[in-house]
Amino acid sequence: MRPRVDAVLFDKDGTLFDFEATWNVWAGQVVAALSGGDHGLAARLAAAARYDLAAGRYFPDSPVIAGTNAEAAACLATELPGWRVEEIEQFLVEAAADAPLAEPVPLVPLLAELAAMDLSLGVVTNDSESVARAHLTTAGILRVFDFIAGADSGYGAKPAPEPLWAFARATGHAPDRVVMVGDSTHDLRAGRAAGMWCVGVLTGLATAEALSPFADVVLPHIGHLPAWLQGAPVEND
Structure with a gap:
């Protein structure tokens, strides 16, 4: 379901x-x-x-x-x-802050599509918040996010659930109506502990086999997320 x-x-x-x-x-x-x-x-x-x-x-x-x-x-x-x-x-x-950013898919149209679905969007990273904001600004996507937290933002770091709960509180959504999307077991374990839905993606170093025990679905990359949210079957690239 x-x-x-x-x-x-x-x-x-x-x-x-x-x-x-x-x-x-x-x-x-x-x-x-x-x-x-x-x-x-x-x-x-x-x-x-x-x-x-x-x-x-x-x-x-x-x-x-x-x-x-x-x-x-x-x-x-x-x-x-x-x-x-x-x-x-x-x-x-x-x-x-000056890392050479590589987008797995064009982020501006993808995030615009998700925002048009009336979804609140956020980022929780174990990087520092200042670096996260610098990267999101470079990619031209900072303003689409309602919440951004790093490991130094005062909420803790993944795999602890506290930064995920902070997002839920900030946006006014119950954790079980939030999807956590990540490429590592740290991300998905945090999502499970927070009571959220968990989506794994394969644009990190973890394999589908490593992510699957902690995920409701594993997608090739976040470009598949809108279709999955709308009930379409998962396709491999």
Whole structure:
């Protein structure tokens, strides 16, 4: 049975923006900048973040993928004894604002279509709120969202349900009339804990097999969301 939905809550990285196309290149740039040309240090930083330097991509088990900037900074700090974790986190926040964003589908028309369905829209990310707002502004979609929260917005971070409940309160919708859309088990576990419907998408690094136990449906990407909400069968691209 398809849910009666009043609102859609999106994760950012891997959902609104394709994870690999956006963050693999960025991560290589960060490792290069922090290592300052020291190839041994670059290898150690990459290992700490579970990033494959040779392939230029994260390993699927990287804690950075669904983690917060603070968690990513803590990973890197093990190899940067001259840096405080807070300094690394600030470096990551500033660097992330200029990440090369890759949309899995054209976002402006898709979000306009969802807004025309009289749905409240929001974003809850484990990135910082300032970076989220910068990315949404760059993509030309900031104003369509009724609520935006990052891990530093005061509601906590996924997989805890508190930031999702904050969206429900802010928009005045019962959690069971909200759909949480994300590419990681962090997103979907948060959605389950919040009592929301859960939609997985395959534009992150998680497989359908990994997401399915926590999802009501797994879609190739968010472009399939309007049709699914209106009862159409799921099609693979």
